[in-house]
Amino acid sequence: MPGAMTEVIDYQRPRILRIYNIYRVILGFFLTVLTSGALREGLLELNNPQLYETASWFYLFINVLIALLLHQGKRDVHLFVLSVLDIFLLGSIFYAAGGAGSGFGNLLLIPVAAGNILIHGRVGLLLAALASLVTIYLTFYLSLSTPGAVQSYLQVGVLGGIYFAVALFVQRLSKRLRQSESLAQQQAASLASLEKLNQLIIQRMRTGIMVVGGKQRVLLANEAAAQMLGKPIIRGMDVDDLAIGLAQRLRQWQDNPAIRTLPFHNHSGGAEITANFKPLPSDEGETVLVFLDDNTQVAQQAQQLKLASLGRLTASIAHEIRNPLGAISHAAQLLSESEQIPAQDKRLSEIIQQHSKRMNKVIETVLELSRRRPSEPQLIDLSLWLEHFAETFALSHPATDSLELEAGHNVMTRMDPNQLNQVLDNLCSNALRYSGAEGEHRSIWLKLYIHPETDLPILEVIDHGPGIPEEHLAHIFEPFYTTETSGTGLGLYISRELCESNQARLEYEPMVPRGSCMRITFAHPRRLV
Template structure:
């Protein structure tokens, strides 16, 4: 028997011993009852009633003692001694009962069988051998002390052979059963490990996963789901209490599964989420699997495709536009040098020059946008980054410009590309100064860095106190080529938002009362991979 089987047997010994000892106690009570001549009359004819009575009471007493101290007898030597004691006492009872004719020789089958279940290897075969010797010796001894009792040596031999057959059969069957049980336990442990691995993978997935019952109660969810919804998702909670917008999408899908769900925001200022639903069965009352995806990643991929297409387009038209544009600008410059032009004609050449330069800036900005390198995110301390930016920005602007900075605390972390975000912040600050007043006049802008209490996301605000953005322009300022200035390209804020999205940050515009404008950047969580 191999080591694994032996260990499995050891783990089952207490239960087997309890059952075996219960059997022995019951057997002891039964044997002691037969010590009464009234009870055994017509049932059993004893050859030595005194020996039978003493042996039966000793057998019962020993079994009761062993039952009270069963936990102390689990080693092989203890089990072997117990089996030998059992065979010896039952052998004495067999002798006192009259030998083979009494049928008490069959009682030795149980100790032989149990002993071969509990004892390892070949030591179990000692028990049937000892039982056979006891049986044959006592049969021979009875023939000497009680000649009137028939000499049943053939029956004793057959019974001894049965002992060996039982021992071999029990060993084989128990070994197979234990090996099968070991294999089942190994498979159960393997399945448990796989389930644990699956749970870990699901918890670490960036896709939010939720299981909802037919009555719209949440059964389970992963960590990403709680992060996207920005709240704990307790089991057995109604979905409309946790995420009303998601519950609305789910009900729409239940009414029309072919209808694609629209994106939504789980809370004010959150990322855009997209929900997909999949039934976990074919019946209407089955559970529903909900997948939550951050739509900003999809938007970012679409933006990369858009920029790639824009790059190919601008590369193909740059030569066709810039060369004629250069020729027009050069011709206008030569024309302006003529002495025969009137003041009105000179004004026209200036207009040609201005618009040529503006068109050239648009082409250069679009080319720069299409050639933009991918973001290289890293963990950044925003407090240090903003302080460093403010030092450089103040040094490059006149003393009449006031740039205030308010940082809530040190150690505000996020993941971003500092070079790209410096370009964004530089553009926002220059815009804020430009709309705060004329160059050379006293102008004031303010920067605020803090962590939003409800989302725990870092936020940076650039605030100016100029006229602000008109209500009719507020929804269009981030569109490409949309500008309210005659000399603007309309690409500055568009590029800034694109750079923010490539770093999984959000750029928003908000009016400040009574006048002014606030450009707000909401950065990604520092534990989130960009």
């Protein structure tokens, strides 16, 4: 604590010394003004006008010189010498002005007080003793030639007591001020350290945090918010330029704070983000604290619960499905071995066997997924894979169903081919079903491209049907949710689960003026398996 108090007073000493120097220069100026007989007539009766004039001009000159040369002095010895010089010069003026009766003895209070403020320790008491001795000695010297010595001694004695009282009071006050300022500096340092720690914690948080001021301008944001929104966040940026979905939900919340905002995606293939808002009191207007949460973790936990229920379901029906499926596959195999079967029927028999194996693989994949077994992603060329898929689609569907493929070359990703086949089978079957009745001309469109911003492969399954009603959009990926009496409600759910198990993302987007688009955003081919 003493070291801290010393640093505090050392920090304040130049300013105090500067004020003290200015005071001495001003005092010297007024003392020299009184050297004019016309100005001091009726105000002051000098005992020695010549000595007063010399001492006053010397006092002004030496103080101007000290103010110019010693304004940054910090050593105690310099300040002590300065205070002693001040006491002796003012003592000379005190003697020339007539002693205690002139009132000039009060001028020595300032050097005593200033010395006790600037000098460490109790050395300041020496200045009070020195000032008392000077005034007493000069009063004694004046009493040899001036009557009323008893009254002068009494005044000087009281004045000396005042010098010591001022020194003790200033020392005690200075000590308390030093302690208070030292404590304030320690608290300021602690607050600064805590502020840095809080900023570091906020920057490292996985939850995105933003502060939005008036006119929807961003005042503060952490790294997690920038990563979730996929854009660098600059102070003063408009929220509309940063994320349109976030700006819309902010306006909805401002209109009705009780409303629960829906999640949003800031860009295609981006994470699903939930925004929560809280008002902050501020003098700059309405300020809002925004919390951004990535729903991926919550969705994965919910998926695990769904997979557990799906596992119990598939385990109970797997036996009932596999027995008739095995009989169908075996019968088709025996039929294909017959010598009397035509070539066309033999091809149909092969299709039966192929799809029987695929159905069996689907059951195994769902069982493996429900048991939390990892998928087996492989590096595949989506362009070539889709060409093969389109050929198989044409063989297994009537001529009234058509599939148009638009794909670039060398579009690579990492995914389990069997699970991708199951996903596309589900999506294409749904697209055909909603494009028209069976037997009518129905067409779907597969579009494969690279996203220009994220460099991720994207596959879109597009149909030209009526689209999905808005009231069903929030539930289309839920298990067992279906609007058809013959449906199971597992197709889109399993498709999304299989995509997410391969670090891909399945989303729905309505087409304009009609139609539906199921978009798969694949993982980057260079990702770690």
